[in-house]
Amino acid sequence: MLFKNQKATYMAYPSELASTLNQDAAQKSKQWLSKWPLLSPNATPLWSMKGTAHALGIKSLWIKDESKRSQLGSFKALGAPNALIKLILKHFPAFEADKILLGAYREQLANFAVVSATDGNHGRALAAASQSSGCPCTIVIHAQVSKEREDAIAAYDATMVRIAGNYDESVEEADRIAKENGWTVVSDTSYEGYTEIPRDVMQGYGVMAAEIVEQLEDNQKKPTHIILQGGVGGLAAGVFSYFWEHYGVERPIFVIVEPSQADCLYQSAIQGKPASATGSVDSIMAGLACGETSQIAWRFLQPSVDYFALIEDQDAIDSMLQLAQGYHEDTPIVGGESGVAGLALLRKLVEQDQLDVLELNANSEVLIINTEGATAPELFKELTGLTAEEVIAKQ
Ligand SMILES: Cc1ncc(COP(=O)(O)O)c(C=O)c1O
Structure with a gap:
């Protein structure tokens, strides 16, 4: 259930990685996206969960709450839009970046078609x-x-196309459709010969890290641990790379958590190269149900992630309920199935009396990200007994 990555290093952020993902690019994405009406104009909250931290036996627990990012319901609202802007700029260099999502070039883009696979x-x-x-x-x-x-x-x-196969087959189908029609794939995962667009998706995720650094440093705080959930690894690469560059050799301990049946990053760590999941890749944590590691993401994760961990679907369901109900007098939070994975891992470690395996103790200050809200509202209600609106009303 836990793997310690012997390849994790504590060196300054390497220049060969900085040429692909860096803080300046994340800041630029922040500026481009800031005018898009679908995104919150303010930073998403960084909740300090004092009661939960106490119950877990750690000093602090911060939850960056991406359920508040956008009506789209998740942090993904930062990735694809950023990549789309960069793609359009590549083909239409005279366009102004921050006007693209405002529809300023609608007529010129009427035949500029894009396609992607997704789990939501x-x-x-x-x-x-x-x-x-x-x-x-x-x-x-x-x-x-x-x-x-x-x-x-x-x-x-x-335009929706549904295939009979799994996520990885939908990625192949999107690629086929693009080739057949001369369209462009805007995917969040990278594979052989396809890296530029997933890099731009990951760069957009750096916006969260930029906000967190400001929010923490306003209070002169720094996390000892950051736990992120993994699908193909893009979220973790986009966010960890920012923190690595920011803190350098003093970086926090980085941990990735995945559903046990979609363990592609865990397997990559064991094998020392991008690998496939060993399980069914069918999890209630739909956003994390990925069978293949993003090749470009792995370049960032292999040298920086200290621990890889696995959880079960039930761990996520229990944590959704805990967050929605606002346990230990903390603020109730709308955490979706994939959003709560970091909390689910912490709770599981406490239950198994294994906090110390991740070097966690009473002095630890842990950052996690609630990466989605009720992106499947009916399922959220079924699993928590509450609607997102009822949870928000108690905040
Ligand atoms: C809510 C949510 N959290 C986390 C992830 C994982 O991101 P990645 O696939 O980039 O690792 C996803 C991916 O779809 C997601 O939808």
């Missing part, structure tokens, strides 16, 4: 950014994507 959140963000800028968008979903997630994407005018 990435496709929704790409569909919304395409609708705002005027690009036609096709989204490929796999058999396990729920009807409510499909409808949420289609609401942004995307």
Whole structure:
């Protein structure tokens, strides 16, 4: 359930990585996205969960709450839109970056079609950014994507294609459709020969890290540990790289948590190279149900992630309930299935009396990210007994 990565280093952020992902690029993304009406104009909250930290036996627990980022419901609202802007700029260098999502070039983009596979959140963000800028968008979903997630994407005018296979097969199908029609794939995962666009998606995720650094440093705080959930690894690479560059040799301990049946990053750590998941890749944590590691993300994760951990679906369900109810007098939070993975790992470690395995103790100050809210509202209600609105009303 836990793997210590012997390849993790504590050196200054290497220049060969900085040439791909860096703090300046994240700041630029922040500026480009800041005018998009679908995003909150303010930084998302960084909740200090004092009661939960005490109950877990650690000093502090901060939760960056991406359920508040956008009506799109997740941090993915930062990735695909950033990549789409950069892609459009590459083809239309005279356009102004911060006007693209405002629809200023709608007519010129009417035939600039994009396509992507998704397990929900990435496709929704790409569909919304395409609708705002005027690009036609096709989204490929796999058999396990729920009807409510499909409808949420289609609401942004995307053409939907559903295949019978799994996530990885939907990635292949998107690639095939793009080649057949001369369209561009805007994917959040990278594979052989396809790295530029997933890099730009990850760069957008750096916006969260930039906000967290400001929010923590306003209070003269620094985390000892950062725990992030892993799908293909893009979120973790985008956020950890920012913190690595920022803190250098003094960086916090980095941990990745995945569903045990979609353990591609855990397996990559064991094998020392991008690897596939060993399980069914079917998890209630839909955003984390990925079978293949993003190759470009792995370049950042192998030399920096100290521990890889696995959790079960039930761990996530229990943590959704805990967050929604506001245990230990902490603020109630709308945490979706994939959003709560960091808390689920902490609770599991406490239950198994294994906190020390991650070098956690009473002095630890831990940062986690609630990466999504109720992106599948009916499922959220079924699992927590509450609607997102009821949780928000108690905040
Ligand atoms: C809510 C949520 N959290 C985390 C992730 C994981 O991100 P990545 O696949 O970049 O590792 C996803 C991916 O879709 C997601 O939707």
